[in-house]
Amino acid sequence: MKPYQQIPIVECGEPLVAIPLELFAVESPHPYEKLGAPYGDRSPYYLRQSVLANLITAQNYLQQQHPNWRIQIFDAYRPVEVQQFMVEYSFAQIIATQKLNLSEISESDRQQIWQQVYQFWAPPSLDPATPPPHSTGAAIDLTLVDEGGNTINMGSAIDEISPISYPDYFANSTNAIEQQYHAHRQLLSNVMQTSGFQRHPNEWWHFSCGDQMWAWLSNQANPINTVIARYGREGARG
Template sequence: MPISKPYLQMPIVESGETLLPIPQDRFAFETPHPYQVLGAPYEQASPYFLRESVLEALQSAQGYLQQLQPHWQIMIFDAYRPIAVQTFMVNFTYAQVLQEKGWQPETLSPSQKEEAWQEVYGLWAPPNVDPKSPPPHSTGAAVDITLFDWTTNEPVFMGSEIDELSARSHPHYFADLAANPQTSPNEKRLAEQADQNRRIMCEAMQKVGFQRHQQEWWHFSLGDQMWAWLNQLEQPHLTFKARYGRIEPVGS
């Protein structure tokens, strides 16, 4: 069973903004797209779309990032995600968890099944079709990113891979590791580097209004239910609502 996500209780007042393509000349891209490689059913949709105001903010974040690091660029891993793709990735990850644990689907105990789904929904939002509780990426207001360094022609070191099912995905994991007196000098050096790079990326995104997922260093949103919920936590004296619900691409 899906795990309840607290942000899904936030109200949505749809703005009606359209989805727009992310400019190929402004950002680096993870290509080929990782979920398309797995066979995710995008059909006529593209993962490289965002709502108009979200895209404008992302471009502003790019400009601010390059004030901090002139040779760095935001690298787009994933953005818009249809419900069908969300369902595909949830099921793919469930199978991946079972494989890693050496469990067979037909012999799972109820507790093993629950444990597996707990791991899956620790990373993925439920692929809800209820318009009151859409997955963040299906709103066109969430984007998964890392950073790219044009001087090395390589992604910037962030300490772990996007979508990694481990504690290393938590935004402050490497800050805690570096502060641990039992961490070796070499591990501390790498941890401090990863933490600093994550902080720079987060600073650029938050500067223009994005909120970062509490458990994923790569996931940022602006205007969806998660964004509204995180703002509400930070400013409980105010009232926040999401302005983006689930959207279908034009022509679908």
């Protein structure tokens, strides 16, 4: 169990609503649908109503500093079935990248690979008490684009399973280009956190508002005024 999964959830019942994609830049085609992830008749471009309102606020803050820049949405709502697909896909990618033969690796090596996967991916739990953040409709993966629609370079790709994806990986670099990567990550973080979001400790691109991870991070930042999660897994309510 991840630490944030111990946070209680009191579901508020707020609906999932469609993201008005015309307001944002969008990764198209959707990266997980392109891989064959099983969304069925559900769309990834949904968020809880208040989370979407905060995202729009974040883009307004961004444009106060950089007119005509936009938030680019990579992923938002994610059914547990898609979480399962992507966890298995990521495991297979590590196997392929390292040129390993799955039938020949030891159980210990297999578990080490799973540990790498779960540093970045939440377990695809169906337990209502431990939902994957994206399955609540309260988490979103994103980056920024400039006025020409060019993706801002953050120094690593979204979903890269590597320490380079840690938000502060470039914080102490003396290389000018890497300093710029850090500045871009900080810009994204600042506009999102100013709008009520919290950033995943291991992922510069992942932000949430109202789920267990958000509550856990909020309580770490302000232990005197503790909060609980208000969004559970969408579709898990009785």
